[in-house]
Amino acid sequence: MLLADVVATSRVVAATRSRKAKVAAVAELLGRLVADGTTPDPDEVATVVSYVAGSLRQRRTGLGWRSLGSLPAPADQPTLTVTGVHEAFGSIAALAGPGSQAARADAVADLFGRATEEEQTWLRGLVTGEVRQGALDALVQEGVAAAGEVPLAAVRRAAMLAGSTVAVAVAALTGGEEALAGFGLEVGRPVLPMLASSATSTAEAMAKAGGGAGTAGEVAIDTKLDGIRIQVHRDGDDVLVATRSLDDITARLPEVVEVARSLPAQRFVLDGEAIALDADGRPRPFQETASRTAQASDGRVAVTPYFFDLLHLDGRDLLDSPGTERLAALDALVPEAHRVARLVTADVAEADAFVARVLAAGHEGVVVKDLTAAYDAGRRGAAWVKVKPVLTLDLVVLAVEWGSGRRQGWLSNIHLGARDPATGGFVMLGKTFKGMTDEVLAWQTERFLGLATSRDPYAVQVRPEQVVEIALDGVQRSTRYPGGVALRFARVVRYRDDKRPDEVDTIDDVRALLTGRAADPEEDA
Secondary structure, three states, X not given: OEHHHHHHHHHHHHOOOOHHHHHHHHHHHHHHOOOOOOOOOHXXXXXXXXXXXXXXXXXXXXXXXXXXXXXXXXXXXXXXXXXXXXHHHHHHHHOOOOOHHHHHHHHHHHHHHOOOHHHHHHHHHHHHOOOOOOOOHHHHHHHHHHHHOOOHHHHHHHHHHXXXXXXXXXXXXXXXXXXXXXXXXXXOOOOOOOEEEEEOOHHHHHHHHOOOOOOOOOEEEEEEOOOEEEEEEEEOOEEEEEEOOOOEOHHHOHHHHHHHHHOOOOEEXXXXXXXXXXXXXXXOOHHHHHHHHOOOOOOOOOXXXXXXXXXXXXXXXXXXXXHHHHHHHHHHHOOHHHEOOEEEEOOHHHHHHHHHHHHHOOOOEEEEEEOOOOOOOOOEEEEEEEEOOOOEEEEEEEEEEEEOHHHEOOEEEEEEEEEXXXXXXXXXXXXXXXXXXXXXXXXXXXXXXXXXXXXXXXXXXXXXXXXXXXXXXXXXXXXXXXXXXXXXXXXXXXXXXXXXXXXXXXXXXXXXXXXXOOOOHHHHO
16 A cells, blocks of 8 residues: 555545544545455554554654754655555664664655655654644544444454554454454453543542442442552563553563562463552652663662552453452452552542541542443543542643743743644643742753754744643633633643653543533543
């Protein structure tokens, strides 16, 4: 398939706000891969699916805005194929050592010199994460289902268990529903973690999560640790530790590996958190946990794993089992010292007292869980509901203003954006310079100058890549910002290098705070 076909579909998808039209365009493109009845090249299918979702298949290429700032004259006619482009980026990503910078520049000139003007623009966006077309992964899953004439639920479940849509697209397009059913939980292959929606109070969260039949309103209330999410797989002596984004960090966390090997089972998959604690057992600042888990242990800061769910145990998959069964199995496998503190209750007063103890111990809040619910990998719904004492949002930085007075010479006031699922872009909600120490100001000045797309004496426009956690007192209607809402008393809690821009809160999430109604998780699909 020509790259020009993908670019044309991307243009169609970007030109409409209709979800139905977007899905139809993606399905039509994917349908061409199997139109003649022959078995398509799996590598080509994977590349087309990845590209139409706006992502390279390579995690890193060594390319950025600066390396793509000056491009050769474009080609007159489209000749590039998606497979050829993927191979070219693979070669670029493999360059290393002396002379690699010059070799990379030559490879970029060769690739982009064979691209038309429209292809050059699109490829630049693909490399920098700036393909703003609204074809998010969930939309592509719908396109795969339509093109393969298979149930969307089967595609979603297979993608969750495989860890990506790309991995199941070939099966959907060539083997149908039967092939998709072949994707199950596999020890050693991380699955997308189950996510939680939000509530502003324990009572609200319990009402939301406690609707399961036969529970008499009882819910599980787990302590929410301020660590990093980990998924631990053990198969005999082999242990894998993965992050929420499915990155392998096993070598960095020998403490977690040691705990996993000490448990009385040979094969299991655990969901939990890793956190750095002080001598009194209280959580150390999140930055210390994040820094420690980003590199191999140097012996100075240790992390402790705490687990709150069990997805597989010695040949038995527990994904579809109710929470009561999974928790019972978890308690039998993992000693209390490595389990997240939990309360099971239907009493709001008892729950509030538990939350008070959690907060007094220095933890972030709680997650209220439906005891009848299965483990819904990769989804955010009403079965798990997080409650924090302070309302927070994960947003993306769109621009930064130069400071004045004491902050002269530093980038200070950040412009904040929520994700718009309809367009694939971001909607500005306001600005803040609150909560920034001198260290943060120095860090963000360097960080955002590196992400700059344009600058003037007043502000620097940046690529929307840096996620920031913002605390706020609420939201209010506003005609000043395009989303119709603005943040009230926003302040920086921390920068989140463990989250991607496509994971930030949506404009629908923010608007829902006007009424206190949680956004429908399916609207954020």
